[in-house]
Amino acid sequence: MDVRIRFYLSLKEAGLPKKEMAFKAKAGISIAELLRMMSKKYPVFGKSYLSNWLDKNEEIPLLITKNDYPVELESLIGKNDYIKIFEIVGGG
Amino acid sequence: MFGYMGKVLRVNLSKGSISEKDLDEEIARKYVGGRGFGAKLLFDELKVGIDPLSVDNKLIFAVGPFGGTPIPGGSRCVLMAKSPLTGLLGDTDFGGYFGKAIKSAGFDVMIIEGEAEAPVYLWIHEGFVEIKDASYLWGKTTGETQKEIFREISDDKAKVVCIGPGGENLVRYACIVSELRYVGGRLGLGAVMGSKKLKAVVVRGTKRLTVAKKKELNVLVKALNHEILNDGSCDSLGEYGTWNSIAPVQLNGVIPTKNFQEASFKLIDKISAETLVETMLVDRRTCYACPLKCRRVVRAETPYKVSTEYGGLQYEAVASLGPLCLNDNPVAIAKANELCNEYSLDVISTGVCIAFAMECFEKSILTEKDIGFLLKWGDHEAMMRLIEMIVYRQGIGDVLAEGVRRAASKIQGGSEKWAMHVKGLEMAMHDPRGKKGTGLSYATSHKGADHMESMHDEAFQRENALPELGFTKPLSRKSKAGKPLLVKTTQDYWGVMADCLVSCKFLSVPPRPFSPTRIVEALSDVTGWDLSLNEFVLIGERVFNLCRAFNVREGVRRKDDILPERLGEALKEGGSAGESFTKSDLDSLLDEYYSLRGWAKDGIPTKETLHKLGLDYVATELIRHRKIVG
Numbered sequence: 273m274d275v276r277i278r279f280y281l282s283l284k285e286a287g288l289p290k291k292e293m294a295f296k297a298k299a300g301i302s303i304a305e306l307l308r309m310m311s312k313k314y315p316v317f318g319k320s321y322l323s324n325w326l327d328k329n330e331e332i333p334l335l336i337t338k339n340d341y342p343v344e345l346e347s348l349i350g351k352n353d354y355i356k357i358f359e360i361v362g363g364g
Numbered sequence: 365m366f367g368y369m370g371k372v373l374r375v376n377l378s379k380g381s382i383s384e385k386d387l388d389e390e391i392a393r394k395y396v397g398g399r400g401f402g403a404k405l406l407f408d409e410l411k412v413g414i415d416p417l418s419v420d421n422k423l424i425f426a427v428g429p430f431g432g433t434p435i436p437g438g439s440r441c442v443l444m445a446k447s448p449l450t451g452l453l454g455d456t457d458f459g460g461y462f463g464k465a466i467k468s469a470g471f472d473v474m475i476i477e478g479e480a481e482a483p484v485y486l487w488i489h490e491g492f493v494e495i496k497d498a499s500y501l502w503g504k505t506t507g508e509t510q511k512e513i514f515r516e517i518s519d520d521k522a523k524v525v526c527i528g529p530g531g532e533n534l535v536r537y538a539c540i541v542s543e544l545r546y547v548g549g550r551l552g553l554g555a556v557m558g559s560k561k562l563k564a565v566v567v568r569g570t571k572r573l574t575v576a577k578k579k580e581l582n583v584l585v586k587a588l589n590h591e592i593l594n595d596g597s598c599d600s601l602g603e604y605g606t607w608n609s610i611a612p613v614q615l616n617g618v619i620p621t622k623n624f625q626e627a628s629f630k631l632i633d634k635i636s637a638e639t640l641v642e643t644m645l646v647d648r649r650t651c652y653a654c655p656l657k658c659r660r661v662v663r664a665e666t667p668y669k670v671s672t673e674y675g676g677l678q679y680e681a682v683a684s685l686g687p688l689c690l691n692d693n694p695v696a697i698a699k700a701n702e703l704c705n706e707y708s709l710d711v712i713s714t715g716v717c718i719a720f721a722m723e724c725f726e727k728s729i730l731t732e733k734d735i736g737f738l739l740k741w742g743d744h745e746a747m748m749r750l751i752e753m754i755v756y757r758q759g760i761g762d763v764l765a766e767g768v769r770r771a772a773s774k775i776q777g778g779s780e781k782w783a784m785h786v787k788g789l790e791m792a793m794h795d796p797r798g799k800k801g802t803g804l805s806y807a808t809s810h811k812g813a814d815h816m817e818s819m820h821d822e823a824f825q826r827e828n829a830l831p832e833l834g835f836t837k838p839l840s841r842k843s844k845a846g847k848p849l850l851v852k853t854t855q856d857y858w859g860v861m862a863d864c865l866v867s868c869k870f871l872s873v874p875p876r877p878f879s880p881t882r883i884v885e886a887l888s889d890v891t892g893w894d895l896s897l898n899e900f901v902l903i904g905e906r907v908f909n910l911c912r913a914f915n916v917r918e919g920v921r922r923k924d925d926i927l928p929e930r931l932g933e934a935l936k937e938g939g940s941a942g943e944s945f946t947k948s949d950l951d952s953l954l955d956e957y958y959s960l961r962g963w964a965k966d967g968i969p970t971k972e973t974l975h976k977l978g979l980d981y982v983a984t985e986l987i988r989h990r991k992i993v994g
Contacts (some may be wrong), residue, residue, distance in 0.1 A: 280608075281875070283595055285828075291599065319827055324838050331616075333838075360612040361876075
């Protein structure tokens with residue numbers, strides 16, 4: 273299935289080609305699995321945002337929502353789910 | 365002098381005198397503008413120990429060299445005075461169009477001193493400065509005031525900064541309201557305006573600013589605007605405004621809830637950014653020359669009528685008038701925010717004072733008889749009544765109008781333990797237990813617990829967050845490691861970048877486009893100065909130390925760099941469960957922080973540090989006051 277993902281972070285810093293993309297994945301994969309796949313396909317994104325999580329199991333500095341609701345990494349993605357990935361910068 | 369209008373306006377309300385003098389170029393190079401100018405003027409001109417609400421205090425409006433240029437977010441305005449809330453140096457800043465208007469009227473700084481016999485407002489236009497009668501405006505809300513002034517001067521394009529009854533009645537956390545929707549909130553400078561019987565400052569002008577390298581500046585601004593709109597790093601701010609913070613602070617368990625008893629709000633979905641967008645967002649606005657439109661405009665009909673006149677609420681209002689008081693009604697939060705703008709009250713301090721009173725009621729320290737009604741957690745109707753009582757200083761409102769520190773001291777019964785403030789300033793809506801750098805920043809800022817004094821921990825949890833300032837390795841938000849250097853560096857950097865240039869902090873949080881290198885480049889294009897990044901940050905360090913010296917002269921030392929006792933209790937739930945911020949945590953951070961700053965162990969800048977920063981005269985003054993040894 274195609275997972276629709278919208279990024280709210282610096283494309284330049286994250287080495288991503290565009291703000292919104294469809295990412296090919298198996299139905300029923302988890303957010304965590306999706307992120308692992310993305311870190312392989314987009315290594316700059318992986319190194320910047322996911323390396324501490326992948327290497328040391330530390331917190332991911334990102335907020336991830338599914339259909340506009342924040343979700344845990346274990347959350348499963350289904351067909352037509354819309355994923356948003358926000359960089360958390362604090363302040364406000 | 366490129367980037368400056370070159371004029372300082374001084375108005376003495378006691379004498380009714382108005383004078384102008386040229387801006388000293390040496391001062392401009394050393395302090396840049398905004399907070400730099402204000403801190404120097406207040407340090408030089410205020411006597412130690414004055415009552416902030418007396419005739420002796422001075423109110424300073426200051427802009428920076430970016431003001432009036434096309435640099436996005438560069439036309440903010442700083443307002444400074446001795447704070448009636450903390451008794452220390454007070455400053456706040458606000459966006460919109462007022463900062464640009466000051467430059468267009470021909471000034472970089474406006475100093476307002478003395479005290480009028482009867483209410484007045486200042487009308488500054490095209491080289492003329494008039495002190496006008498405002499007796500007929502006294503008692504009116506900010507909305508009514510602006511309307512009446514527009515009618516009197518027959519000009520609705522002028523930019524109005526004013527106070528409502530909160531400022532007039534000397535509520536110690538009264539704010540100032542610009543154009544009804546841009547607010548200089550913290551530290552009670554609206555009460556300073558009220559004490560001077562200054563109802564409003566109205567500005568209009570058409571003077572032009574000259575910059576050193578117009579062509580280069582235009583190229584830079586074009587690139588910045590393109591990135592702001594297209595790079596993605598500002599998209600959440602554009603789409604959701606500062607409501608974009610709601611979900612992350614909930615996720616990380618740092619959203620102050622039930623007066624900081626908790627940091628995770630179970631009913632967050634009721635006040636999420638998406639809910640607010642769906643239920644009340646009607647428009648988005650921007651500040652001068654910024655393409656982002658992060659300002660919200662809201663409207664609601666029920667259970668409260670909220671008009672678009674006062675713009676809309678930001679994250680800090682959502683949290684302080686929502687979860688902090690266990691209020692889950694988004695329209696009630698928006699209404700309370702509107703009342704604060706109408707009456708000129710700081711939303712954060714108002715929310716903290718109400719939550720404090722709710723906890724007093726819960727613990728039976730305050731009763732229905734003391735308050736006049738039940739004050740249960742989440743009761744938004746009671747919150748509205750309490751706001752009115754604070755503004756008009758009725759009953760318990762008169763006690764809460766003094767701020768949470770003084771209120772606790774009056775109410776007693778152990779309530780000091782849940783009076784959430786630092787140096788008298790009510791805590792902003794970021795629980796430091798889950799972000800240790802923010803806690804250190806609250807403790808060491810000259811303002812107290814303000815959230816805009818250093819960059820927040822969350823932005824530094826990834827690789828290469830801010831390499832230009834040396835931050836390449838991820839720092840855990842919950843950890844103390846590396847935080848003294850992070851806080852010191854970003855206090856200095858933001859201090860000059862945002863508070864002296866008077867430019868928007870939101871556009872400079874990594875990885876957003878206004879990077880340190882670009883800021884220095886923009887400053888060179890505007891002023892023609894050739895500064896390295898290190899020299900630039902050193903200006904921030906100079907101003908930070910000057911602010912600290914002001915407070916040291918007033919008696920501040922290490923004993924005052926503290927956090928509320930409650931933060932020593934570990935959080936039980938949420939994304940920061942198990943985290944606490946104990947006195948010993950803070951002590952170890954302060955030791956390292958003071959050492960990095962070149963301060964003595966008691967938190968006072970040394971003579972050598974002040975010399976290194978070109979502040980010998982400040983050292984001499986502190987020696988004269990026996991704060992440091994000569």
